Amino acid sequence: MSNFSVFLIALLFCSVFILSEAQIYTSKECNGSSECYSHCEGITGKRSGKCINKKCVCYR
Numbered sequence: 377m378s379n380f381s382v383f384l385i386a387l388l389f390c391s392v393f394i395l396s397e398a399q400i401y402t403s404k405e406c407n408g409s410s411e412c413y414s415h416c417e418g419i420t421g422k423r424s425g426k427c428i429n430k431k432c433v434c435y436r
Contacts, residue, residue, distance in 0.1 A: 400434040 404415050406427040416425030416434035424435040 402432045404432040
């Protein structure tokens with residue numbers, strides 16, 4: 377295996393780990409992402425969130 381392949385695998389692994397830590401799952405029910413903005417602002421300090429499977433998911 378070349379050094380470049382090892383580097384790509386390590387980069388992929390680290391990226392997946394960092395992205396999974398950035399999500400905060402909540403129990404607040406929603407029908408649209410706009411309902412999550414104020415809720416996520418109280419949790420993370422940012423208005424970044426999505427409505428996924430009728431639950432708010434906040435991002436750091």
